[in-house]
Amino acid sequence: MKTFLDENFLLTNETAVRLFHEYAKELPIIDYHCHLSPQEIYENKQFSNITEAWLYGDHYKWRLMRANGVEESKVTGEASDYERFAAWAATVPMAIGNPLYHWSHMELRTFFGVNELLNAENASVIWEKVNAKLAEGKSRARDLITDSKVTVICTTDDPVDSLEYHIKIKELPDFNTQVLPSYRPDKALEINRATFLPWLAQLEKATGTAIRSYDDLLAGLESRALFFDSVGCKVSDHALDYVPFAETTKEEAAAIFAKGLAGQAVSLEEEKKYKTYTLLFLGGIYKKLDWAMQYHMNAARNNNADAFAKLGPDTGFDAVGDSPVAVALQGLLSSLAVADNLPRTILYSLNARDNEILAALMGCFQGGGTAGKIQLGAAWWFNDTKDGMISQMKSLGNFGLLGRFVGMLTDSRSFLSYTRHEYFRRLLCNMIGEWVEAGEFPNDEALLKQLVEGISYNNAKEYFKF
Numbered sequence: 465m466k467t468f469l470d471e472n473f474l475l476t477n478e479t480a481v482r483l484f485h486e487y488a489k490e491l492p493i494i495d496y497h498c499h500l501s502p503q504e505i506y507e508n509k510q511f512s513n514i515t516e517a518w519l520y521g522d523h524y525k526w527r528l529m530r531a532n533g534v535e536e537s538k539v540t541g542e543a544s545d546y547e548r549f550a551a552w553a554a555t556v557p558m559a560i561g562n563p564l565y566h567w568s569h570m571e572l573r574t575f576f577g578v579n580e581l582l583n584a585e586n587a588s589v590i591w592e593k594v595n596a597k598l599a600e601g602k603s604r605a606r607d608l609i610t611d612s613k614v615t616v617i618c619t620t621d622d623p624v625d626s627l628e629y630h631i632k633i634k635e636l637p638d639f640n641t642q643v644l645p646s647y648r649p650d651k652a653l654e655i656n657r658a659t660f661l662p663w664l665a666q667l668e669k670a671t672g673t674a675i676r677s678y679d680d681l682l683a684g685l686e687s688r689a690l691f692f693d694s695v696g697c698k699v700s701d702h703a704l705d706y707v708p709f710a711e712t713t714k715e716e717a718a719a720i721f722a723k724g725l726a727g728q729a730v731s732l733e734e735e736k737k738y739k740t741y742t743l744l745f746l747g748g749i750y751k752k753l754d755w756a757m758q759y760h761m762n763a764a765r766n767n768n769a770d771a772f773a774k775l776g777p778d779t780g781f782d783a784v785g786d787s788p789v790a791v792a793l794q795g796l797l798s799s800l801a802v803a804d805n806l807p808r809t810i811l812y813s814l815n816a817r818d819n820e821i822l823a824a825l826m827g828c829f830q831g832g833g834t835a836g837k838i839q840l841g842a843a844w845w846f847n848d849t850k851d852g853m854i855s856q857m858k859s860l861g862n863f864g865l866l867g868r869f870v871g872m873l874t875d876s877r878s879f880l881s882y883t884r885h886e887y888f889r890r891l892l893c894n895m896i897g898e899w900v901e902a903g904e905f906p907n908d909e910a911l912l913k914q915l916v917e918g919i920s921y922n923n924a925k926e927y928f929k930f
Contacts, residue, residue: 468581469569474850474890479907480897487916488889492613493882494924496699497646497758497873499620502629504879505643506636509605514594515545517603518571519552521877523780524564529555530780540775546591553587563849563887570883575603575611605879606639612882614641616930618699621645623652623688624666627695634696642930647692647700647755649685649746653739655724664725675725678718682745689749698928700750701758705765706787708739709795717741743796748805756808756928760844761789762815784814784846790821797829797838808834808927810870812841819856823863836868836927844875848884853891867915870924889920 466472475481501509511517519525526539532555537543539551559565572578576594580586597603609617621627625645633643651663664675671684689697710733720738724730730738750757764785766772771781793811800806806829811822819840826838840860843852853872860866872888874881893916899905900912924930 469566469573474887475894475897477894477897477901479900479912480890480894483897483912483916484890484893487913488893488920489886490613491889491917491921492615493885494616494871494921494928494930495614495874495882495885496616496618496870496924496928497620497701497875498617498881499875499877500617500879501877502619502621502627502633502643502645504605505609505617506629506632507605508607509879510601511598511603513545513549513598514576514591515549517598517880518878519548521778523778523782525552525555526780528559528562528564532558540779546588549591550584550587553582553590554584556582557584566850566887567881567883570887571880574883574886575608575880606641608879608882609641610639614882616642616644616925616928618644618646618928620648620701621692622663623647623649623685623692624663624670626670627692630695642696644696644698644930645692646758647689647697648702649700650703652681652685653702653742655720655730655738656735660724661727678714678721681721682742685742685746686749689746689753693753693755697753697755698930699756699758700746702743702760703763704759704761705763705785707759707761707789707792707796708736708743709792709799710736710740712737712741714741740796740799744799744803744805747796747800747807748803750807751800751805754807754929756810758810758841759793759812760841761785761793761811761813762787762818763845764814786815786817789813789818790825793822794825794828797825801829808837808839810839810841812844814845814847816843816847816852816855819859820863823859827864836865836870836923839868839870839927840864842870842872842888844873848875850887850891853888854895857892857895867918868923869919870927871919871921885920889916892916892919 472481475484529539529551534551538548556565556568568582576597578590578593580590582590627645630643630645651659654660667684668675671687673680673684675681675684717738720730720734747757762785764783766777766781767783768781797806811826813822823840826840829838843856857866860869872885874884900907
């Protein structure tokens with residue numbers, strides 16, 4: 465029987481052990497999609513206790529705590545930080561089969577030297593031990609990044625953001641990690657949401673130009689993209705909870721924008737037309753700037769109306785959507801390709817059902833001399849489980865070139881999440897090792913080294929041109 469979380473955790477064959485320890489384990493990390501705060505990085509945030517570092521903003525953990533019967537006051541409410549930590553500690557033993565059981569113990573061991581298994585009985589001991597480590601002042605935000613050997617971080621940023629902290633981070637004399645913005649113009653697309661008009665006012669302020677027409681909007685979006693590019697942006701991102709596509713013209717999109725600007729209702733078909741034209745326009749900007757473009761699809765957000773009214777978004781009440789993606793996505797990608805405006809693109813779906821749909825469709829748009837131009841995005845959010853990561857890689861291997869995959873990301877708000885890259889690399893090496901030992905892939909050391917190091921780090925570095 466293997467020991468839990470030993471040095472060969474998740475590695476079940478000799479080839480996997482060799483590949484991980486010789487090639488994957490010590491590689492740096494590129495985290496090309498996350499939700500870390502640039503301000504906290506610049507200010508080198510000192511965490512007052514493990515709850516602040518571990519539980520603030522972590523809706524992954526909040527969902528499990530609620531499922532374990534923890535009252536909301538100890539999840540997002542007014543309970544003390546220790547009470548919240550103790551509630552999480554009591555939840556962890558019930559999380560068999562959930563990656564959070566693995567990740568929690570990996571993070572405690574990697575960052576704080578805690579080898580005990582977290583539970584209700586030892587919560588107070590681990591609380592004191594970890595907090596004493598934090599109090600030493602050597603586990604601040606930038607320390608955690610540096611200790612994890614992270615070379616690049618791409619945060620998630622609205623076009624109206626000032627990027628002041630990205631600019632300040634560049635000037636730090638003793639911090640070598642690149643912290644780059646990602647351009648995420650979701651609020652510009654969501655013409656039917658209450659955020660639309662307030663966001664337009666923010667765009668006016670950011671550009672110093674009145675937004676009175678659709679042309680003004682497009683000019684403002686392009687202006688902000690150019691500013692992001694000047695600060696080092698290499699990637700855009702879109703949350704497409706459903707994939708919109710409808711044949712339209714600029715004149716139609718402008719008329720629909722005018723209705724939204726006037727506070728009038730916009731039909732679903734009109735929304736699709738407005739989003740389609742705007743997405744195609746933005747794709748052209750990304751191609752011109754030589755950015756990669758990310759589409760995150762099929763999230764079903766804010767499902768619990770009562771909880772949303774009380775707690776707001778991103779608090780653990782999102783789920784997997786089941787909207788069809790193939791037809792509309794084909795329309796978007798084909799329209800971009802016809803106009804020679806298709807940038808390097810990464811396609812993610814929160815519904816694992818879509819993996820093979822995306823893996824097959826993206827093969828229709830490869831080419832132009834760019835290796836892996838269209839990518840099947842890493843197992844994301846509800847999919848970044850052991851099974852989800854393996855399934856995503858197998859779908860990519862079945863339909864395309866796994867060897868060109870740009871690898872893992874954290875998609876996290878926590879500075880402790882970098883062990884997810886180790887988790888992914890262990891699974892990658894184990895899967896490849898199984899294939900080698902079953903005679904399904906040659907035991908060619910040079911080739912295996914190239915594949916493991918590429919998927920773990922090198923491919924992302926080349927793909928994003930960091």
